Amino acid sequence: MTSPGKDHVPRMTAQPASGGITDALWKLFASIKLTLVLLLSLAVTSIIGTLIPQNAEPAAYVAAYGEPLFRFFWVLGLFDMYHSWWFQVLIILLCANVVVCSVDRISSNRKILLVRRPHFQAARFSNLPDRAGFEDARPPAALQALYAPYFSRKARAVQVEPSADGFRMFGENGRWTRFGVYTVHLSVVLLLVGGLIGSLFGFDGYVSVPEGDTVQQITLRNSGERLRLPFAIRCDDFSVSFYETGAPKEFRSSLSILENGQPVLQKDIIVNDPLRYRGISIFQSSYGSLPSDEAVLSFTSRSTGLVYSRQARVGAEIPLPENLGTFRLRELRHDAQFRGHPVGDAFIGTLTPPGGAPEEIVLPVRFPTFDRMRRGEVAIAVDEFKERHYTGLQVNQDPGVEVVYVGFVLMILGCYVTFFMSHQQVCIEVERKGARTQVTVSGTANKNKAAVERRIRRLAGALAGLK
Amino acid sequence: MTSSVILSAVTFIYGFAGFLYIFAWVFKKPAAGKMATGVAIFGLAGNAAGIGMRWVESYQLGFGHAPLSNLYESLVFFAGCITLIYLVIERRYANQVIGAFSAPLACLTMAYASLSPNISDRIQPLIPALKSNWLIAHVVTCFIGYGAFAVAFGVSLMYLFKQSEPDAASGMIGRLPTLEALDELTHQLIVFGFLFLCVGIITGAVWANSAWGRYWGWDPKETWSLITWFVYATLLHARMTRGWRGRRIAYLSIIGFAAVMFTYFGVNLLPGLHSYQAMSK
Ligand code: HEM
Numbered sequence: 001m002t003s004p005g006k007d008h009v010p011r012m013t014a015q016p017a018s019g020g021i022t023d024a025l026w027k028l029f030a031s032i033k034l035t036l037v038l039l040l041s042l043a044v045t046s047i048i049g050t051l052i053p054q055n056a057e058p059a060a061y062v063a064a065y066g067e068p069l070f071r072f073f074w075v076l077g078l079f080d081m082y083h084s085w086w087f088q089v090l091i092i093l094l095c096a097n098v099v100v101c102s103v104d105r106i107s108s109n110r111k112i113l114l115v116r117r118p119h120f121q122a123a124r125f126s127n128l129p130d131r132a133g134f135e136d137a138r139p140p141a142a143l144q145a146l147y148a149p150y151f152s153r154k155a156r157a158v159q160v161e162p163s164a165d166g167f168r169m170f171g172e173n174g175r176w177t178r179f180g181v182y183t184v185h186l187s188v189v190l191l192l193v194g195g196l197i198g199s200l201f202g203f204d205g206y207v208s209v210p211e212g213d214t215v216q217q218i219t220l221r222n223s224g225e226r227l228r229l230p231f232a233i234r235c236d237d238f239s240v241s242f243y244e245t246g247a248p249k250e251f252r253s254s255l256s257i258l259e260n261g262q263p264v265l266q267k268d269i270i271v272n273d274p275l276r277y278r279g280i281s282i283f284q285s286s287y288g289s290l291p292s293d294e295a296v297l298s299f300t301s302r303s304t305g306l307v308y309s310r311q312a313r314v315g316a317e318i319p320l321p322e323n324l325g326t327f328r329l330r331e332l333r334h335d336a337q338f339r340g341h342p343v344g345d346a347f348i349g350t351l352t353p354p355g356g357a358p359e360e361i362v363l364p365v366r367f368p369t370f371d372r373m374r375r376g377e378v379a380i381a382v383d384e385f386k387e388r389h390y391t392g393l394q395v396n397q398d399p400g401v402e403v404v405y406v407g408f409v410l411m412i413l414g415c416y417v418t419f420f421m422s423h424q425q426v427c428i429e430v431e432r433k434g435a436r437t438q439v440t441v442s443g444t445a446n447k448n449k450a451a452v453e454r455r456i457r458r459l460a461g462a463l464a465g466l467k
Numbered sequence: 468m469t470s471s472v473i474l475s476a477v478t479f480i481y482g483f484a485g486f487l488y489i490f491a492w493v494f495k496k497p498a499a500g501k502m503a504t505g506v507a508i509f510g511l512a513g514n515a516a517g518i519g520m521r522w523v524e525s526y527q528l529g530f531g532h533a534p535l536s537n538l539y540e541s542l543v544f545f546a547g548c549i550t551l552i553y554l555v556i557e558r559r560y561a562n563q564v565i566g567a568f569s570a571p572l573a574c575l576t577m578a579y580a581s582l583s584p585n586i587s588d589r590i591q592p593l594i595p596a597l598k599s600n601w602l603i604a605h606v607v608t609c610f611i612g613y614g615a616f617a618v619a620f621g622v623s624l625m626y627l628f629k630q631s632e633p634d635a636a637s638g639m640i641g642r643l644p645t646l647e648a649l650d651e652l653t654h655q656l657i658v659f660g661f662l663f664l665c666v667g668i669i670t671g672a673v674w675a676n677s678a679w680g681r682y683w684g685w686d687p688k689e690t691w692s693l694i695t696w697f698v699y700a701t702l703l704h705a706r707m708t709r710g711w712r713g714r715r716i717a718y719l720s721i722i723g724f725a726a727v728m729f730t731y732f733g734v735n736l737l738p739g740l741h742s743y744q745a746m747s748k
Contacts (some may be wrong), residue, residue, distance in 0.1 A: 032708045036701055043697035043726075050687040050734070082685045100571075195683070204681065210483045243530065243592040251595055271595035272678045283680045396680045404682060415665055419658045 004255040037209055038094045045090070047058035049081035095192050102185045118157050118425075120170035124444070125427035130453045131442040132460035139253040140430045140437055141165035146466045154459070155426060166430040166437065177421040180444065183414030190407030203227060204398075210234035210290050210390040214258060218395045229395070230278060236266075238287060238389040251284050253391040256299030279397055286392030291332045295385035297363075299324070299378050309383060312349075322340060324378045327361075332385075338362050343370070347382055358420060422448040424455060428463065439463060470520035471581075473513055473571040478577035480510035481546065485570035492567045493639055499591055502565045507550060507570055514547040514577075521590065528680050530592035539588045544606070548614030552656075554688035555650040556618065558653070562644050568621035601674030607668055609692075612663030613727050616699075619656035620724035622649055623717035630714060650713050653720050654706060668692050691730035698723040727746050 028034060041359040052073065061079060062070045077084030136143060144160065144167055152158045155171025190460040196446040205218035205227055214234040217226045243249050246278060250270055257265040257277050267275045300307050301322050306319050317328045329349045336346035343364040351356045363382060364370050368381040426443040441460040445452040487503035490496060521534040534540045553569035580586055626649040628640065635641040643649070671689070674684040681688060702719040705711040711719075 032704055035704055036709070039697045039701040039704070043694045043701070046690050046694050046697070049685065050690050056687065082690075245592065247592060247594060249592065249595070272599045272674075274677070279681050283678070285679065394680050398680070401676065403680065405673075408672070412662075412666055412669065415662045419662055437550065 004446075021136065026100060026104070026329060029097050030104040030146065032101065034097050035094075037098075038090060038097060038286040041392060042090055044096065044295075045087065048078060052078050052081070054082070055080055084290075090190060095189055098185045098188055102182050106182060109178075113175070115175075116157075117159075118172060118175075120159060120161075120425065120427065121430075122161070122163075122427070125425075125429070125442045128442045128444055130444070130449065130456055130463060131440055132456050133438060133440040134460060134464045136437045136439055136464070137435075138437060140432055143439070144169075146376060147430075151428065163228070163429070163431065165432040168430070169428040170425065172423065172424045172425040174421055177417050178423055180414050180417030180421065183410050184418060187407040187409075187411035187414055190403055190410065194400035194403030194407060197403060202396065202398040202400065204287065204394075206392065206394050207233070208288070208390045209233060209253075210391050211235050211238050212322055213390075226459055229280065231264075232261075233393070233395075234258055234263070234448040235391050238391040240287060240389070251287055253284055253287075253393070255282065255393075279399065281396055283394040283396075283400075284391065285394040288390055288392065290388040290390055292385050292388050293332075295329065295332075296383045297327075297329075298381050298383045299327070300372075300381075301368055301373075302377050302379065321380060323354055325351060325356070327351050327380065336362060336364065338364070338370075343367065347385075348409075349380070351376070351378070351380070353377065420448070422446055424452050426456065426459065428459075470517045470524055473520065474517040474577065474588075475581050476548075477510050477513040477517060479573055479720055480506060480513060481550065481570055481574035481577055484510055485567065486576050487565035488563060488570050491641060492564050494630045495642065500566075503563065503566055503570070504554070504557065507566065509552060510546060510573070511550045511554065514543065514550065518543060525590045528590055528592075532593050532598075533565075533603050534590075535603055536593055537587075537591065539580050539586050541606060541610060542576050542586070545610045545613060545617075546576040546580070548610050549576065549617050552611075552618050556652070556656075560644070560648070562648075562661065564625065564643050565618065565621055565693045568624065569618055572617060572621065579652055596678050599674050599677060601670055601677060605667060605670040605674055608663050609667035612660045612667050613731065615656045615660030615663065616720075616724050618655050618725050619660060620722050622653045622656065622722040623724075625649055626653065626717040627714065642678065646713065650716060653716060657699060657702060657720060657723070660694075661703065664692070664696055668696060687734045688730065691726065691734055695723060695726040695730055698726050 058070070058074075058079075061073070065073065073079060077086070081087055099337070110217050147169060148158070148160065151169055151171055155173055156175075158169065158171040161168045181444040188339060203220055203221045204222070207215050207218040209215050212235065214232050216232040218229050219225070220227055234256040236256055238251075238253050240251050241249045246253070251460075252268055252340055254266070254268045255275055256263045256339075257275075265275075265277055268274045269282060269284050271284050274281050276282075295312055296309060297312050298307050298309050299320055301324060304322060306322070310318055312318055312327070312329045314329050319326050327349055329347055331348050331413050333348055336343050336348070338346075343362065344366050346362050346364040349361045350358045350365060351361050359376075361371060361374070363380055365382050365385065368383070369379075371381060372379045388392050424443055424445040426441065429438075429440045429442070431438050431440075439460070441456045441463070443452045443456045484503050484506040487499045487506060491498075491503055515703045518534050518540075521540070522531070525534065535544060549569055550573045553566060553573075556565060557563055581588065589658035623737040625643055626646065629643045629646055629649060632640045633646055644652070668689075671692070675684065675689075699718065702716060702723060703720065706716055
């Protein structure tokens with residue numbers, strides 16, 4: 001039973017045959033046929049969610065597929081397919097499958113996996129294809145004294161057994177590598193458990209913060225509900241820089257974390273470098289500009305030629321000098337039009353001359369002389385205005401991430417061990433043949449036969465060289 | 468000489484190597500085979516030099532980054548991976564027939580990168596989301612895996628070809644390795660590819676988590692990489708525990724590679740954000 005070459009041990013269920021249904025269920029979940037079916041079902045059904053855009057507006061779906069098909073897809077949950085009940089059931093089944101199968105295998109193979117002193121059978125080595133040999137003049141007893149300490153350093157569980165004309169020495173390596181595949185299976189379970197923890201105890205939301213503003217509530221991505229954070233986030237500054245090509249180079253938000261109104265942490269975040277505070281992570285995800293509400297305007301009086309500079313706020317009325325009336329800034333319009341022509345960003349305002357009718361004034365930011373064409377008593381221009389940005393932050397908490405990351409590490413280690421390492425057993429057979437001693441090294445492994453072959457050749461070479 | 472000149476030349480060198488491999492196989496000319504190996508090694512050296520120079524050039528342009536940031540660069544790297552993996556196998560198994568498949572594949576990959584009107588070979592600065600060391604780990608591991616799957620796909624095709632006449636002792640089919648050897652090679656390549664696919668998906672997930680705070684979002688590209696992973700996991704289990712061999716494994720390997728190709732190219736054809744916007748109008 002301990003030979004590594006034999007993988008297909010007779011199947012026994014680990015559970016005592018307690019009764020019909022549990023037994024049948026255990027057998028079902030211990031079966032690899034189920035695994036193949038589940039893996040292929042997951043592969044095929046996953047395709048659907050890539051063909052149908054997920055989580056869009058119902059109206060868009062109706063427009064694309066028509067009402068009847070929309071209803072049918074809706075019932076099947078195809079618009080949020082990866083969270084639909086049947087997809088989750090497939091995943092849970094896979095998880096149960098991998099757990100039951102592994103437990104079943106470990107318990108029925110425990111004699112191979114957990115044995116302390118393996119029992120080696122000489123017969124199993126006698127006709128293995130992988131062998132290397134040489135002759136030595138010294139008698140077996142002398143060789144045994146030489147080989148035993150050397151081999152004990154190179155292999156584990158070394159045992160010596162006398163034979164008719166000499167001795168046999170057995171040893172093994174890498175029994176633990178048999179756990180590699182269970183490590184992979186455990187990692188799959190950890191990924192799913194970590195994902196579950198995240199979806200039960202975490203949240204995923206977003207918030208836009210205008211420069212200078214402070215927020216404490218975010219919007220949750222999947223439900224649209226509002227969530228109050230245990231601290232407030234203030235955006236002190238946002239900047240975006242561009243390459244010469246016009247492609248964005250960096251988005252940077254300077255954020256402060258406030259507790260009870262007091263700043264406790266200050267950090268600049270950029271994409272790929274978030275801020276983490278009290279288990280909550282804040283990521284740079286988007287940005288935009290806000291309608292500016294402040295500008296510095298210049299008023300040029302036609303009669304005197306004097307220029308007056310005034311700070312103006314949207315909505316506030318400012319009295320003009322030289323009794324020219326009043327001016328009220330109404331809004332900043334992106335892509336403004338003037339008599340049907342696009343003029344880009346422009347402030348719109350109302351000029352009310354003394355005793356006259358109010359008049360709408362368009363002040364394109366890019367053309368400071370624009371208003372002179374109106375030939376009014378006063379020409380108005382935008383001297384300066386600061387565009388205000390808001391930063392789009394992704395705010396989330398995922399207490400399952402650590403579990404998932406442990407799963408990642410175990411999956412990589414487990415796959416490496418499973419694929420590239422093996423459990424190897426080696427037999428050194430030493431026999432007196434007339435005046436000489438024949439030494440034969442043979443070996444076997446549960447996989448990766450090429451590696452055993454190399455190992456046997458190296459071992460035979462090393463033994464031949466021992467003095 | 469700039470990197471794109473060298474890389475265009477590599478396309479033709481790979482093409483020439485492929486021609487020699489096919490010639491050696493069809494007409495049983497060992498001399499052509501020897502030359503093919505030399506040409507393929509030369510092509511790989513040019514491929515590596517091209518990537519290295521592109522790296523240097525990106526620094527000269529003032530926004531230096533590893534040349535693994537867009538479709539052109541990934542295709543060039545992919546072609547190098549295919550050739551390197553093939554050359555290692557050629558050395559280990561002393562059989563050149565697979566070269567008749569892998570060298571033309573590398574040539575096609577390079578040709579697609581250089582000639583397709585939709586693929587720009589300009590060195591572009593990195594957008595903010597791509598500025599991460601995880602990106603390099605992600606692209607390198609994914610494409611080593613894809614390279615192994617590509618060669619496995621070729622070996623599987625050869626398996627099916629050989630199977631049409633398994634006892635042929637001479638001729639094109641006779642010169643293929645034995646069925647057992649082809650089957651074993653497919654498996655080894657897939658095992659190797661699977662490990663790298665795992666690492667590739669994982670590094671991608673870690674990168675997504677550092678950029679957007681989520682390690683998995685079911686976007687089409689992620690989902691297709693998972694589909695690929697499911698297919699190869701099925702193959703490994705079927706072979707390991709149910710003893711599938713030969714033709715069925717070859718079919719699964721071909722399906723797996725189709726999934727790889729879809730993950731790589733097909734995802735852009737899917738109704739993503741772009742066509743969705745059209746749809747909602
Ligand atoms: C997505 C999930 C899974 C992954 C990634 C996975 C991965 C692996 C890997 C890498 C191997 C080694 C194959 C080889 O050496 O060629 C393996 C073997 C195996 N897997 Fe899985 N597996 C998964 C699910 C399952 C499930 C659900 C079962 C349940 C029945 C299962 C049962 C087995 C068994 C019995 C072996 C052979 C172990 C042995 O050597 O005795 N696997 N698995």
